[in-house]
Amino acid sequence: MLAELRQNPWRLLLAINAAVIVGLFVHKIQLPPYVPYIHLLVDYHFGFIKRALIGAIVALFAAKVPVWLVFALGGATWLVTSGLYAKLFQKTFGFTATTLPLFVFIAGSPFFLKNFMHTLGHFDIYGCALAIILLLMPASSLLFVATAALFSIILVLIHHIHLLMYVPTIITIVVTRHYLIYGCNRTNVAFGIIAVLVVSALFFAAQFLGTMPITDADFVAYLKTRMADPSRTDLLQFAYIWYQPLSKEISDTWAWLPHNSLGIPVFALLIWLHTPLWRCFSALIRALENDMHCRLVIAALIGVSLAYLVMFAMVFDYSRWISNWAVCMFLILHAVKMLPADKETPLIPAEDQKTNIFGLILTLIPRVGIVRPF
Template sequence: MNSGLTKNPWRVMLGVNAALLVGLFFYKITLRPFVPYIHLLVDYHYGFTKRALIGAIVSLFTDKVPVWLVFALGGAIWLVTLGLFVELFRRTFRLDDAHWPLFVFTAGSPFFLKNFMFSLGHFDIYGCALTIVLLLIPARSISYVLLAALFSIVLILIHHIFVLMYVPTIAAIVVLRFYLVQGVTLRNVVAGIAALAAVGILFLAAQFLGTVDVPYDEFLRHLQSRMADPSRTDLLEFGYIWYQPLAKEITDTWARMPSNILGVPVFALLIWLHTPLWRYFARLIDALASERHRRIVVAAIIMISAGFFVMFVMVFDYSRWISNWAVCMFLMLHAVKTLPASKEVPVIASDDRRTTTLGWIVTVIPRVGIIRPF
């Protein structure tokens, strides 16, 4: 008699993923949240400041920030993102046996929810959540373009690196879901140009005008005054990033490059393990009814990837960048699926032995990491 493992291994993989997520959460709360905690302390006390929106919002509700708030806020946005993605998957595909392999290779990928759990408290997940919202809501009017611009502005106020991380994907989704459907009119073009200009100007302001303009010791004293436990000064050691110019970040990244570049083969292997997913994505693009749509989708993927390449050159959190690149590809897959197709594309086979093996490997990998692989 065949066991449940043999009959439907994909459901078992979902259970294994759930267990790993629980384990990752309990492991994460044992670690000191250096960068995520200090982000909750920085606000607009000294005027316009980069990376300060979340901290400024927190300051509206409490004068003293406990360390546990990092995990509470991070866990809340993680659960919201999980719910949003499940709903997105249900709408785009279906939550049934035929689509479990696709769900495992996306939701169960070490690049996605598991890595967001490991990096709990970091702000990458906000970009993912808002991008999923744009995939869920109707794109019937110019308000969709304006909402996408608003989301991009919020993300840049959270952290200006979003201009390379999720804003290109948001722009691509607007093009695929709005401009390819509603057409290019003077009104639509003006709105798009105005949105791009607003986002671009804000990014430049955050990058070059958002540095704290007070002595470093004074800045640290302000952060310490907002701590629920001021004795935990060890959690303030990354305060220098609000003073570090772009040139210094690039210099530090290239100084670490010889050792960090050793992780590239590991990233390549992790990407290769998702081969059934990439092949399905390629078939979706190839099946698009319009050659123009195919070219625009390919151009969008190149644009998104170029943004992440620039991030690799400038900032050394490589495991986060490659993981978020993969997440952007997962979300682009959903956007492409909504475009008119000339033929039905078969889903990832659930009974193929090689695919099942890759699914198990993807499942048991708990996460990718933040800087170096694992």
């Protein structure tokens, strides 16, 4: 039995990943949810403001927001996202002994579900979940493009940084699943352009017009009326982010850049540990039967990566950004697999010793973090 585990350890690695996720949840619920909790308190009481959609939805059902709701809502979102991804993997690759190493490398990556558990309650996971839904739903009609536009609008209302974080990946999914497969005509191209313009306009409105119209003292006083326990004033210490201008965020990011850049070698190492996965991704791209599809996919990967580079220059939550970049790569991999190919692509080998070692190391890494590695 031990010899069999050494030759094909992937089921064991999957079980270890599950245990790590449970441990992360137990650890997470013992920590104060500073940023996630305040996002549940902020709504549209004072008019249109940025980062308020989730709080506005919560306000429809709860006049007072308990702290445990952060973990309940975040945990439910994590479970739904995990289930959606399992469904997507089954649809794209299927669950077999041959595909299990690929599943472990993606689902067990410290960039993905484990880091979403570490950042439980943050807004990143909503972009991932909605992108997965787009990968699962039929893409033949304009309804698909309209749904993608609606999802992008929702994400920008949740947090305007989604325009850089997940909207480029959503655009890539729409292009690969709709325009490349079903073709371009005047109607769907015009519809797509209008959708991009609307989402972009909403972003600028949220960024520059969605400012809080009252003083910070009055804002905090209102937030206390939404708290189930107003004595927990420590959970309101991040209220300033609704007043901080973009110029301040950029200056803070560049001030911390020398210190935070020390984590870049760690990010590079984590990306390198995914080498078997990147080789599989590269093989899927090379196997596409249409050269134009291949070139467009590469351009999309560059475009998504450039969007994250802009984020790196603006906001210093580097561990979150690099983790979500990797998640976007995972999702685009599935989109590429759905394109017509002229040959079958070998996946990650199940019995390669080096691959097994990389898989074990990634399994044992519990998460990447929020700002700095680990």
